[in-house]
Amino acid sequence: MLPPDKPLVIGKFSFRSRLITGTGKFATLDLMKQCMEASQCEVTTVAVRRERLIDKEGRNILDYLDLKKLTILPNTAGCFSAEDAIRHARLARELLTNLGNPGADWVKLECLGDPRTLLPDPIDTLKATEQLVKEGFTVLVYSSDDPILARRLKEVGAASVMPAGSPIGSGQGILNPNNIRIILEYLKANDPDYPVIVDAGVGVPSDVAAAMELGCDGVLLNTAIAHAEDPLRMAHAMRLACEAGRLGYLAGRIPKKLYAQASSPMEGRIAPAR
Secondary structure: OOOOOOOOEEEEEOOOEEEEEEEEOOHHHHHHHHHHHHHOOOOOEEOOOOHEEOOOOEEEHHOOOOOOOOOOEEEEEOOOOHHHHHHHHHHHHHHHHOOOHHHEEEEEEEOEEOOOOOOHHHHHHHHHHHHHOOOOEEEEEEOOOHHOOOOHHHHHHOEOOOOOOOOOOOOOOOOHHHHHHHHHHHOOOOOOOOOOOEEEOOOOHHHHHHHHHHOOOOEEHHHHOOOOOOOOHHHHHHHHHHHHHHHHHHHOOOOOOOOOOOOOOOOOOOOOOO
């Protein structure tokens, strides 16, 4: 019997699942709901921009989310300045407070630098993080894989730094694992439970497992499920990959060696015939 894993703790929030999913890009809201259930996530992100909350048939996306089981993580997707991101975070807090959802107290901050790469603007990201922390938000911040920026974001009060594995929706996986390792080293040196979550760019379950095997505390993804040929199967696969990667990290891998090492002992072998 395996000992129980400790929960993922971000600010005042605590979760068993380390997989966070998004609500965008699904073909239908019914499919989105099924994928949420298959992934067994406990947190899902919702874009604050109000036109994203209502589909073309006039249905509210929140009606398809089990708000008794899911904590909504509002995000500032599509914001290209600190001012815009801060405004959307405030709107989200008001909306979720009225719904009685505990997600009102936190935000996934995105301050994008340009529409082609969707990479974060480091200056505005830092500026917005600092301001939102002052306003009492628990800020989970989408960042590049720059270890220096990650350290600065933690210093100004980010509850979680979320480096991109690769650009949003690109499906390229973890392009720079060495930088992720350095981020983990920097942010956890004196705070081993500080949550570092890979956000963006994963495409297949092995990408999720790789992020978790590095020692990341969780993975946030959306497109990899929503745009898969079979989103429901992919949602299930991503859950298993997250769990497997976490178990692999906790188990501790064997060291890599240049030469082979026999699995069976060399002593006590039957002597060769003469």
